[in-house]
Amino acid sequence: MKYDFTTSDKKWQDKWEEAGIFHASDDRSKPKFYGLVEFPYPSGAGMHVGHIKAYSGLEVVSRKRRMQGYNVLFPIGFDAFGLPTENYAIKNNMHPRAVTDKNIHHFIEQLKRVGFSFDWTRTVDTTDESYYKWTQWIFRKMFDAGLVFRDKTLVNYCPSCKCVLSNEDSQGGKCDICHSEVVQRSKDVWYLRITAYADKLLDGLRHVDYPANIRMQQENWIGRSTGAFVNFTLAGLDESLRIYTTRPDTLFGATYMVTFMVIAPEHPVIDRHADRIANMDEVGAYREECAKKTEFERTQLVKDKTGVRLDGISAINPITGAEIPVYISDYVMMGYGTGAIMAVPAHDERDYDFARKFGIDIIPVIEGGNIEDGAYTGDGRMINSDFLNGYTNKKDSIERMLDYLEEKGIGERGVQYKMKDWAFNRQRYWGEPIPIVHCPKCGMVGVPYDELPLRLPDVENFEPGEGGESPLAKIDSFVNCTCPKCGGQAKRETDTMPQWAGSSWYFIRYVDPHNDNALADPEAMKYWLPVDWYNGGMEHVTRHLIYSRFWYRFLYDIGVVPTPEPYAKRSAQGMILGANGVKMSKSLGNVVDPNDVVDKFGADTLRTYVLFMGDYGSAAPWNDNSVRGCKRFLDRVVSLTDIASGRGETPELSSAFHKTVKKVTEDIEAMKFNTAIAAMMTLLNDICDHGSLTLDELSVFIRILSPFAPHVCEELWAAIGGEGFAS
Numbered sequence: 001m002k003y004d005f006t007t008s009d010k011k012w013q014d015k016w017e018e019a020g021i022f023h024a025s026d027d028r029s030k031p032k033f034y035g036l037v038e039f040p041y042p043s044g045a046g047m048h049v050g051h052i053k054a055y056s057g058l059e060v061v062s063r064k065r066r067m068q069g070y071n072v073l074f075p076i077g078f079d080a081f082g083l084p085t086e087n088y089a090i091k092n093n094m095h096p097r098a099v100t101d102k103n104i105h106h107f108i109e110q111l112k113r114v115g116f117s118f119d120w121t122r123t124v125d126t127t128d129e130s131y132y133k134w135t136q137w138i139f140r141k142m143f144d145a146g147l148v149f150r151d152k153t154l155v156n157y158c159p160s161c162k163c164v165l166s167n168e169d170s171q172g173g174k175c176d177i178c179h180s181e182v183v184q185r186s187k188d189v190w191y192l193r194i195t196a197y198a199d200k201l202l203d204g205l206r207h208v209d210y211p212a213n214i215r216m217q218q219e220n221w222i223g224r225s226t227g228a229f230v231n232f233t234l235a236g237l238d239e240s241l242r243i244y245t246t247r248p249d250t251l252f253g254a255t256y257m258v259t260f261m262v263i264a265p266e267h268p269v270i271d272r273h274a275d276r277i278a279n280m281d282e283v284g285a286y287r288e289e290c291a292k293k294t295e296f297e298r299t300q301l302v303k304d305k306t307g308v309r310l311d312g313i314s315a316i317n318p319i320t321g322a323e324i325p326v327y328i329s330d331y332v333m334m335g336y337g338t339g340a341i342m343a344v345p346a347h348d349e350r351d352y353d354f355a356r357k358f359g360i361d362i363i364p365v366i367e368g369g370n371i372e373d374g375a376y377t378g379d380g381r382m383i384n385s386d387f388l389n390g391y392t393n394k395k396d397s398i399e400r401m402l403d404y405l406e407e408k409g410i411g412e413r414g415v416q417y418k419m420k421d422w423a424f425n426r427q428r429y430w431g432e433p434i435p436i437v438h439c440p441k442c443g444m445v446g447v448p449y450d451e452l453p454l455r456l457p458d459v460e461n462f463e464p465g466e467g468g469e470s471p472l473a474k475i476d477s478f479v480n481c482t483c484p485k486c487g488g489q490a491k492r493e494t495d496t497m498p499q500w501a502g503s504s505w506y507f508i509r510y511v512d513p514h515n516d517n518a519l520a521d522p523e524a525m526k527y528w529l530p531v532d533w534y535n536g537g538m539e540h541v542t543r544h545l546i547y548s549r550f551w552y553r554f555l556y557d558i559g560v561v562p563t564p565e566p567y568a569k570r571s572a573q574g575m576i577l578g579a580n581g582v583k584m585s586k587s588l589g590n591v592v593d594p595n596d597v598v599d600k601f602g603a604d605t606l607r608t609y610v611l612f613m614g615d616y617g618s619a620a621p622w623n624d625n626s627v628r629g630c631k632r633f634l635d636r637v638v639s640l641t642d643i644a645s646g647r648g649e650t651p652e653l654s655s656a657f658h659k660t661v662k663k664v665t666e667d668i669e670a671m672k673f674n675t676a677i678a679a680m681m682t683l684l685n686d687i688c689d690h691g692s693l694t695l696d697e698l699s700v701f702i703r704i705l706s707p708f709a710p711h712v713c714e715e716l717w718a719a720i721g722g723e724g725f726a727s
């Protein structure tokens with residue numbers, strides 16, 4: 001037999017669609033499997049082979065589960081709000097709605113050509129008002145719960161996108177969207193109090209099946225640290241300077257250990273006592289310099305420390321009463337702990353570099369290092385530390401000191417998190433309007449639930465204002481409104497939500513995507529949630545994955561969703577690199593368009609190749625020869641009909657079959673798709689060496705191959721008179 005993909009791929013896709021065999025069913029008596037892939041941002045560039053690899057993993061798992069009798073939900077949708085679309089629309093004088101619709105249409109076309117078994121009746125589009133109504137609804141619930149607030153603060157601002165960015169979106173000091181340098185600006189912005197969920201998000205990790213590296217990245221991002229707050233009195237002032245330390249064990253005895261203190265240049269204590277500080281000019285100049293630096297520049301391990309001593313201010317060690325100098329330096333951040341530290345140069349690298357630069361004594365309190373070489377951060381016997389002398393276990397000495405501090409009322413145990421509250425806004429048009437009204441009498445008032453969705457007004461001009469204000473601010477009919485509480489004149493909030501909003505809950509909507517009265521029907525949620533298996537990219541581990549766990553956990557706390565964690569299991573695919581081994585990019589001309597591969601070799605070759613090209617979780621370069629190899633493999637499988645006969649089984653072949661079926665079954669579950677395919681290739685060779693196989697054996701081959709190459713397999717299935725679909 002021969003298989004003509006140019007006509008038959010489409011033929012089978014149409015038959016599947018007609019029969020609706022990939023629709024998740026409402027029959028809740030069956031065991032369910034909810035497989036989720038990260039829905040795409042429908043960019044103008046169309047789909048990338050990377051998308052195909054990202055979806056093919058759970059595509060195979062989902063098809064296998066259906067064959068095993070599960071009720072499978074394997075949905076797809078579009079995360080369509082965002083800057084690239086808006087920027088494209090501005091440049092080409094189009095409406096972002098039209099751009100989005102066009103791009104989504106194109107993506108669907110491409111996805112369908114690959115024959116993915118998505119349930120197309122459940123697609124969601126985050127920009128659809130019937131969807132963002134519920135995004136706004138969740139925001140309103142968070143507002144009611146006190147998890148939404150506004151604050152004036154230094155923010156990461158991208159001058160090119162004219163937009164405030166979260167820390168997550170400006171890693172490395174660069175804008176995640178346009179890669180320009182991010183600058184610090186003081187702005188009034190919206191926040192979601194994600195820090196209130198830090199412990200819950202950490203704790204939840206213990207109850208899910210995530211790979212160790214993903215779990216660790218999340219833990220590091222949340223960055224829980226335990227230590228102590230300690231109060232140092234300011235000499236001659238009725239005020240104390242509070243510090244945060246993870247090493248209270250190094251605190252004892254000012255004359256030895258705590259040789260100085262450092263506070264952030266922005267610390268408010270400076271302005272409060274400016275009149276006492278003799279070198280305020282110098283201090284002011286230093287502060288100005290720091291204001292230009294991004295947090296990234298400041299927290300990087302820069303060996304060459306800078307700083308200024310506050311002339312006229314000194315602190316008293318709370319235990320010994322010794323007087324110690326206070327410096328400002330940009331390596332201490334105002335946004336962490338209390339913005340002030342006690343410096344222990346012998347055992348902290350940053351303090352060591354600082355002490356060296358400023359000629360401050362460095363005296364060890366832990367044995368083991370050499371002060372001439374650098375800070376000693378290891379363990380050892382405590383020295384010069386009064387009642388801690390002789391302790392050799394860091395944990396014990398920390399506990400002993402914590403007890404002492406609390407007993408004396410000098411300080412107390414405390415917890416800090418690296419994670420900050422989530423800057424939740426953009427001053428751009430193409431996003432969900434924030435459903436808040438500012439009333440001169442009542443303050444911030446939520447838009448009533450029955451008025452949601454708060455629709456984006458249809459406007460001609462989407463350009464953001466020069467000062468970085470939202471385009472919505474220019475539309476009087478949108479801005480002016482009445483206060484839902486007192487009925488007086490009020491103004492609508494004009495910021496929109498950041499791109500991460502819509503994707504923070506889309507997997508809930510898939511469960512019941514057409515519901516007008518609720519996020520989703522509670523019974524449907526109870527059946528389908530949590531997601532059994534979620535696959536996506538490593539780049540989303542500290543943003544999307546944390547944000548969506550936060551929203552879901554909040555919804556659990558208010559009784560909306562049935563479980564505390566949204567994803568029972570998470571996996572990640574590796575990137576597809578260009579043939580030259582570097583990241584695919586337009587400018588390097590090494591991008592492979594999935595359409596070209598489908599045109600040339602058919603959908604099954606593309607599907608098989610992206611899973612065969614290497615370990616699923618690792619990056620692998622594109623290789624045209626190997627693509628052709630996959631095509632040859634499938635052609636040879638098709639020609640098996642020529643040697644399939646009614647002749648009896650032979651023990652050798654039958655044992656090869658058993659082994660292969662077992663291996664493919666197990667490998668699929670372990671996402672070892674490449675070895676599963678390799679095993680089928682070996683089996684094919686065995687069959688060809690043998691010269692024949694039975695029809696039963698061929699039908700087994702078809703069944704194990706069909707999750708990978710379903711079009712070819714349907715044709716074979718039909719050829720041997722199989723009943724229904726092979727899928």
Ligand code: ANZ
Nearest residue numbers: 225244245246247331332333336337339341344347348
């Ligand atoms: C004394 C000390 C001695 C420290 C020692 C470390 C080692 P994590 O683990 O990240 O929480 N620190 C506290 N607040 C800071 C701020 N706002 N900016 C910069 N550094 C700050 O680290 C906590 C440690 O980082 C604290 O413990 C403090 O230095 C410093 F041998 O206090 B430590």
Ligand code: ZN
Nearest residue numbers: 439442483486
């Ligand atoms: Zn009011």
